[in-house]
Amino acid sequence: MPTEATAARRWSLALAWAVLLALAAAFAGLFLQTSGDLRLFMPAPQTPAQRLLMNELGEGPGARLLLLALQGAEPEQLAERSRALREALIERAEFAWVGNGDEGLEAIPEALRAYRFVLSPGPSEGSLDAAALHTALRSRLADLGSPASMLVAPLLPHDPTLETLRVLDAWTPEHSPTLFDGVWFSADGTRALLLAETTAAGFDPQGQAAAVAVLQAAHAEVLAGQGDGATDSLEASGPGAFAVLMAERTRGEATLLGGAASIGLFLLLLLAYRGLQAPLLGALPLASAAVAGLLATALVFGEVHGITLAFGFTLIGVAQDYPVHLFSHRRLGEPAQVSARALWPTLATGVGSTCVAYLTFFASGVPGLQQLAVFTIVGLGTAALTTRYALPRLLGPVRRDVGDGVWPRRLQGALQRVPRMRWLAPLLAAGCALVLLFGPAPWWQDDLARLTPVPPELLARDRALRSELGAPDVRWMLVQDAADAEQALQRSEGLLPALQDLRAAGAIEGFDLAARYLPSAAVQATRRAALPEPAALAQALASAQAGTPFKPGAFDAFLAEVEHARTLPPLRLQDLAGTPLELRAGALLVEREGRALALVSLSGVRDPAALQALADAHPGLSALDLKAAAESLASAWRGQVLWALVGAALLLSLTVWAGLRDLRRAARVLLPMALGTALLLAILHGAGVPLTLFHLVSLVLAAGLGLDYALFFEHASHSAEIQRRTLHALLVCSISTLLVFALLGLSSIPVLRAIGSTVALGVCCHFVLCLLLLARPSTPTADSARA
Numbered sequence: 001m002p003t004e005a006t007a008a009r010r011w012s013l014a015l016a017w018a019v020l021l022a023l024a025a026a027f028a029g030l031f032l033q034t035s036g037d038l039r040l041f042m043p044a045p046q047t048p049a050q051r052l053l054m055n056e057l058g059e060g061p062g063a064r065l066l067l068l069a070l071q072g073a074e075p076e077q078l079a080e081r082s083r084a085l086r087e088a089l090i091e092r093a094e095f096a097w098v099g100n101g102d103e104g105l106e107a108i109p110e111a112l113r114a115y116r117f118v119l120s121p122g123p124s125e126g127s128l129d130a131a132a133l134h135t136a137l138r139s140r141l142a143d144l145g146s147p148a149s150m151l152v153a154p155l156l157p158h159d160p161t162l163e164t165l166r167v168l169d170a171w172t173p174e175h176s177p178t179l180f181d182g183v184w185f186s187a188d189g190t191r192a193l194l195l196a197e198t199t200a201a202g203f204d205p206q207g208q209a210a211a212v213a214v215l216q217a218a219h220a221e222v223l224a225g226q227g228d229g230a231t232d233s234l235e236a237s238g239p240g241a242f243a244v245l246m247a248e249r250t251r252g253e254a255t256l257l258g259g260a261a262s263i264g265l266f267l268l269l270l271l272a273y274r275g276l277q278a279p280l281l282g283a284l285p286l287a288s289a290a291v292a293g294l295l296a297t298a299l300v301f302g303e304v305h306g307i308t309l310a311f312g313f314t315l316i317g318v319a320q321d322y323p324v325h326l327f328s329h330r331r332l333g334e335p336a337q338v339s340a341r342a343l344w345p346t347l348a349t350g351v352g353s354t355c356v357a358y359l360t361f362f363a364s365g366v367p368g369l370q371q372l373a374v375f376t377i378v379g380l381g382t383a384a385l386t387t388r389y390a391l392p393r394l395l396g397p398v399r400r401d402v403g404d405g406v407w408p409r410r411l412q413g414a415l416q417r418v419p420r421m422r423w424l425a426p427l428l429a430a431g432c433a434l435v436l437l438f439g440p441a442p443w444w445q446d447d448l449a450r451l452t453p454v455p456p457e458l459l460a461r462d463r464a465l466r467s468e469l470g471a472p473d474v475r476w477m478l479v480q481d482a483a484d485a486e487q488a489l490q491r492s493e494g495l496l497p498a499l500q501d502l503r504a505a506g507a508i509e510g511f512d513l514a515a516r517y518l519p520s521a522a523v524q525a526t527r528r529a530a531l532p533e534p535a536a537l538a539q540a541l542a543s544a545q546a547g548t549p550f551k552p553g554a555f556d557a558f559l560a561e562v563e564h565a566r567t568l569p570p571l572r573l574q575d576l577a578g579t580p581l582e583l584r585a586g587a588l589l590v591e592r593e594g595r596a597l598a599l600v601s602l603s604g605v606r607d608p609a610a611l612q613a614l615a616d617a618h619p620g621l622s623a624l625d626l627k628a629a630a631e632s633l634a635s636a637w638r639g640q641v642l643w644a645l646v647g648a649a650l651l652l653s654l655t656v657w658a659g660l661r662d663l664r665r666a667a668r669v670l671l672p673m674a675l676g677t678a679l680l681l682a683i684l685h686g687a688g689v690p691l692t693l694f695h696l697v698s699l700v701l702a703a704g705l706g707l708d709y710a711l712f713f714e715h716a717s718h719s720a721e722i723q724r725r726t727l728h729a730l731l732v733c734s735i736s737t738l739l740v741f742a743l744l745g746l747s748s749i750p751v752l753r754a755i756g757s758t759v760a761l762g763v764c765c766h767f768v769l770c771l772l773l774l775a776r777p778s779t780p781t782a783d784s785a786r787a
Contacts, residue, residue: 063202293379509604702762
């Protein structure tokens with residue numbers, strides 16, 4: 001019997017191991033940067049449409065817009081709260097622009113005020129002659145006696161023609177919502193509407209989450225500041241809001257289901273091994289795998305994608321089987337080190353084969369998969385090594401030989417009575433081939449939106465909000481190719497008549513383009529040339545002032561600023577840096593690889609054929625369907641991953657053959673794994689389930705589990721006693737894995753459901769086939785034989 005001091009020392013070592021893991025995890029967290037950019041999990045784009053898609057999904061205005069609606073109070077109160085919310089948000093760095101129809105002069109940055117004469121569509125030949133100025137001054141007199149006087153009076157000395165307001169009008173979306181009390185409202189007058197453009201890219205879930213958090217906090221502050229028990233609600237829609245919603249829902253369900261699975265796993269191990277030692281100490285190799293994989297990925301890549309971590313933790317879940325094998329193969333009176341040494345050749349072959357297979361992910365050209373390979377290889381290797389060398393030192397003598405108990409003997413006897421089914425493999429292979437070749441369901445799911453679908457009611461509300469606000473469509477856009485930014489702006493300006501015709505015909509509801517905010521240098525030059533010489537302007541202004549109450553010299557600032565505007569250099573895209581227009585115009589005018597693209601964002605697209613006809617009629621113009629581009633990119637990605645998996649299968653086969661040093665034994669091991677994978681694919685295809693990235697990763701995980709089952713059954717084939725222990729170990733492994741992933745398969749989130757259901761089904765397929773094809777020793781009477 002071990003002394004209490006020896007047992008205490010072992011538990012102290014286990015505690016030290018756990019503390020060391022916690023410190024290592026904290027150290028990794030100090031410098032680990034997690035990324036949410038989904039482009040890390042996509043191949044390099046090959047076509048212009050794909051390259052533009054990658055940019056638009058991340059940086060485009062459609063991906064960065066949040067559509068907001070305030071409701072639940074009287075219209076006057078909602079209007080007041082809309083203004084208060086906008087004021088709270090425009091000061092925050094998380095938002096590049098916030099609009100509610102109540103934008104004042106602050107919408108034009110101070111740095112651009114001097115350029116108002118070239119940004120405004122007003123200046124033209126004769127627009128500042130004596131007659132035009134006299135008409136303008138008479139209008140200003142009328143304005144001063146109207147409710148607009150508070151807006152006009154500050155502008156009058158510098159801008160009697162109100163070019164500043166014309167600039168604001170030019171920047172206002174052409175399809176704007178209904179105005180009530182100066183702010184946007186829904187057509188039925190029950191909701192105050194706002195548009196908010198985040199500085200975070202669409203592919204930055206952390207940035208989008210931060211913007212949504214700021215938005216919610218600002219709304220709460222607005223309500224608290226009302227002091228009247230205000231309870232109106234804020235609805236946020238758009239890609240960023242949906243991404244945050246689905247991330248929260250996914251995290252919540254994963255936490256709930258993961259917690260339930262952990263409890264079930266703990267109880268299973270407690271029941272299987274009749275003590276706390278197995279569930280507590282068996283968790284240490286798995287935790288070591290997670291921490292080592294995290295550290296290695298952080299050191300190699302610095303920035304790690306969140307999906308890499310999620311997939312990595314899922315894939316190294318196979319490592320939980322390693323301690324189970326050790327626990328089930330221990331014998332009474334035998335030190336744990338001896339059991340671990342006997343298991344090591346089989347365990348090392350399985351781990352080595354899996355790790356070598358994952359090396360092929362480096363050839364996929366997908367950074368996220370390369371990160372996943374490092375995480376998984378280091379994690380599985382660590383789990384195997386700690387199970388072999390560290391865990392046995394913490395295990396005391398066995399008090400109960402669970403691997404050679406009553407029910408393993410009964411199960412072994414039942415298996416002996418099952419007739420050999422030599423016809424099973426060819427018949428099953430033929431059946432799977434028929435289903436895979438002639439199944440009616442589509443093979444692949446290329447619609448990326450279906451991976452994290454938004455509830456239909458939210459999509460319906462998003463469409464309604466988008467229509468009322470005239471927000472850009474997230475699918476369609478026009479793309480004008482040009483040699484440089486100036487040519488791109490000029491060509492897009494030339495599209496204006498045709499775009500206005502499309503809007504008038506109902507093909508689109510509205511459009512936006514960079515030239516709205518930044519006219520081409522040619523247009524700027526035309527407008528600048530229309531500004532009169534100082535002497536001529538002074539004479540025209542003096543004539544216009546005659547008969548008005550304006551005193552001489554009242555507009556000296558105006559004269560000076562017109563003269564200054566005549567000498568300004570052309571306004572370029574880089575001159576907008578640091579202003580709210582930097583993102584708005586920059587997202588619609590893209591320069592890369594020696595070319596420039598002017599993007600025309602569209603809202604309310606009803607006739608894609610009319611867009612295509614417009615594109616065909618203009619050189620260098622194309623109508624881009626972002627959904628089609630996304631599907632072509634997904635197809636390209638799938639091809640790269642499938643080739644990587646083919647390479648993985650070949651390397652895995654070679655490694656198993658090298659590890660077993662016997663071609664016939666290697667074929668026996670690989671046959672049930674191959675048949676199990678084919679059967680799993682046939683079931684999914686026959687059930688009408690199109691495959692996604694998550695199904696492929698799950699197939700890899702299930703195949704790894706199948707390889708583990710086959711190797712251990714092959715290891716036990718020469719001894720009935722070892723076979724009973726293997727049966728015990730693999731039943732515990734398969735039931736625990738089935739429990740974890742079956743719970744995940746109950747999720748309402750498609751990603752979690754795809755992973756859970758695929759792996760759970762794969763466990764059943766692989767384990768049953770291994771039982772039928774491998775689980776019978778060649779010498780059943782050799783109970784005393786050793787591995």
